[in-house]
Amino acid sequence: MNAYEVNFDGLVGPTHNYSGLSFGNVASTSNVRAASNPKLAAKQGLQKMKALHDLGFKQGVLAPQERPDVASLRRLGFAGSDAEVIARAAREAPAILAAATSASCMWTANAATVSPSADTADGRVHFTPANLNNKFHRSIEHPTTGRVLRAMFADEARFAVHEALPAQMHFGDEGAANHTRFCAGYGQPGVEFFVFGAAAFDMRYSKPAKFPARQTLEASQAVARLHGLAEAGVVYAQQDPDTIDAGVFHNDVIAVGNGEVLFHHQQAFLNQADVLDEVARKLAARGGRFAAIEVPRAEVTVEEAVKSYLFNSQLLSKPGGKMLIVVPEECRNSERVWSYLQKLIASGGPIDEVRAFDLKQSMQNGGGPACLRLRVALTESELAAVNPRVLMSDALFATLNDWVDRHYRDRLAPEDLADPQLLAECRGALEELTRILGLGSVYPFQLA
Numbered sequence: 521m522n523a524y525e526v527n528f529d530g531l532v533g534p535t536h537n538y539s540g541l542s543f544g545n546v547a548s549t550s551n552v553r554a555a556s557n558p559k560l561a562a563k564q565g566l567q568k569m570k571a572l573h574d575l576g577f578k579q580g581v582l583a584p585q586e587r588p589d590v591a592s593l594r595r596l597g598f599a600g601s602d603a604e605v606i607a608r609a610a611r612e613a614p615a616i617l618a619a620a621t622s623a624s625c626m627w628t629a630n631a632a633t634v635s636p637s638a639d640t641a642d643g644r645v646h647f648t649p650a651n652l653n654n655k656f657h658r659s660i661e662h663p664t665t666g667r668v669l670r671a672m673f674a675d676e677a678r679f680a681v682h683e684a685l686p687a688q689m690h691f692g693d694e695g696a697a698n699h700t701r702f703c704a705g706y707g708q709p710g711v712e713f714f715v716f717g718a719a720a721f722d723m724r725y726s727k728p729a730k731f732p733a734r735q736t737l738e739a740s741q742a743v744a745r746l747h748g749l750a751e752a753g754v755v756y757a758q759q760d761p762d763t764i765d766a767g768v769f770h771n772d773v774i775a776v777g778n779g780e781v782l783f784h785h786q787q788a789f790l791n792q793a794d795v796l797d798e799v800a801r802k803l804a805a806r807g808g809r810f811a812a813i814e815v816p817r818a819e820v821t822v823e824e825a826v827k828s829y830l831f832n833s834q835l836l837s838k839p840g841g842k843m844l845i846v847v848p849e850e851c852r853n854s855e856r857v858w859s860y861l862q863k864l865i866a867s868g869g870p871i872d873e874v875r876a877f878d879l880k881q882s883m884q885n886g887g888g889p890a891c892l893r894l895r896v897a898l899t900e901s902e903l904a905a906v907n908p909r910v911l912m913s914d915a916l917f918a919t920l921n922d923w924v925d926r927h928y929r930d931r932l933a934p935e936d937l938a939d940p941q942l943l944a945e946c947r948g949a950l951e952e953l954t955r956i957l958g959l960g961s962v963y964p965f966q967l968a
């Protein structure tokens with residue numbers, strides 16, 4: 521049966537802003553207090569979705585969330601009407617209000633970990649929303665993420681959407697940003713590659729010294745258990761702690777995989793040679809031929825990788841068997857990175873085309889092309905069971921652009937986060953969006 525990879529991109533929410541919330545993510549902390557442009561951010565994201573849809577790739581949309589999250593503010597003791605809750609938080613704890621207002625759910629690579637039906641014991645596609653426990657502003661995403669995923673993948677005979685892992689640092693889970701799957705074909709059993717930053721219970725593993733390791737080994741193992749993955753189809757690898765300290769806060773900042781290919785930096789993993797051997801062996805047993813493309817630090821340093829987001833790229837399989845690499849414009853701005861890419865596509869290897877996209881609004885918070893999408897491999901019949909309203913089309917693109925034009929501001933400065941009107945604007949936009957995307961009631965204000 522035919523199977524596809526579908527990329528579900530996060531639609532940037534109306535409160536997109538720069539609050540410097542992600543310690544360890546260099547772009548986020550360097551752009552703190554800059555003014556943002558939510559309208560432009562949403563449009564840059566939509567342009568990428570539409571361009572890939574036009575090239576024939578399967579593309580979907582994942583809805584943004586209600587922000588500021590007044591329910592979280594109430595749990596922290598800010599009381600009164602919604603407007604009073606926001607006013608009090610703005611006065612007494614602006615950093616907490618900023619966290620509760622973040623549009624960070626746009627980075628849907630962190631929405632969940634997904635295992636396709638060919639890999640799972642019960643033959644369903646499994647989703648575990650990520651608890652994103654390392655950052656408060658992201659830890660509040662998973663309840664709504666779970667409801668949105670259930671509204672998109674509602675057929676329980678085909679899809680299983682789990683609860684997030686326990687919200688605790690031992691099980692810090694960052695979703696698909698730390699997970700890649702290798703396979704000979706999307707519908708065939710593959711090798712799921714879980715990359716962790718540290719172990720929570722086992723002190724023998726090394727840890728970064730400066731920045732947090734956001735994903736634990738124990739979280740990855742729990743997701744593999746929940747999804748019913750066979751040991752023969754799983755590889756665990758540890759990120760090099762020094763690269764985490766250099767700003768590689770997720771594995772998708774230093775490596776990207778697709779099909780039989782892993783495109784990665786020389787310093788991506790600890791014991792890199794052993795890791796690559798294990799993937800090659802396990803993939804061979806599943807009928808695949810592993811091809812690792814290792815970028816040496818002599819050609820691109822870790823710092824250049826972090827700055828250009830070379831590895832936060834999408835590798836997309838084209839009909840002829842070759843792959844397109846989708847990179848952010850920042851790769852073009854680095855002479856060394858761009859010339860590496862030219863060499864790569866001329867090398868005769870699996871990647872033979874590059875396209876750069878302007879995603880600057882998201883990039884300034886550390887979110888490149890790969891951060892913005894959640895990959896779901898689906899068979900033909902599973903794809904037919906997905907809520908069709910969330911799949912990109914010319915009509916949906918036009919509708920969403922018009923929706924953005926009517927609901928989004930083109931400037932949000934730090935002081936604007938105290939404006940109680942922002943919540944009303946966000947709710948108005950989402951009320952309409954749930955109808956456009958056929959999601960039913962998924963937001964706190966709709967469920968109250």
Ligand code: SUG
Pocket residue numbers: 537538539540541542545548549622624627629630655658697770772773885886887888890891892
């Ligand atoms: O979690 N930035 C996000 C970026 C996520 C990128 N995702 C992947 N690499 N898959 C994060 O660090 C910054 C928000 C702010 O500072 O306002 C932020 O949340």
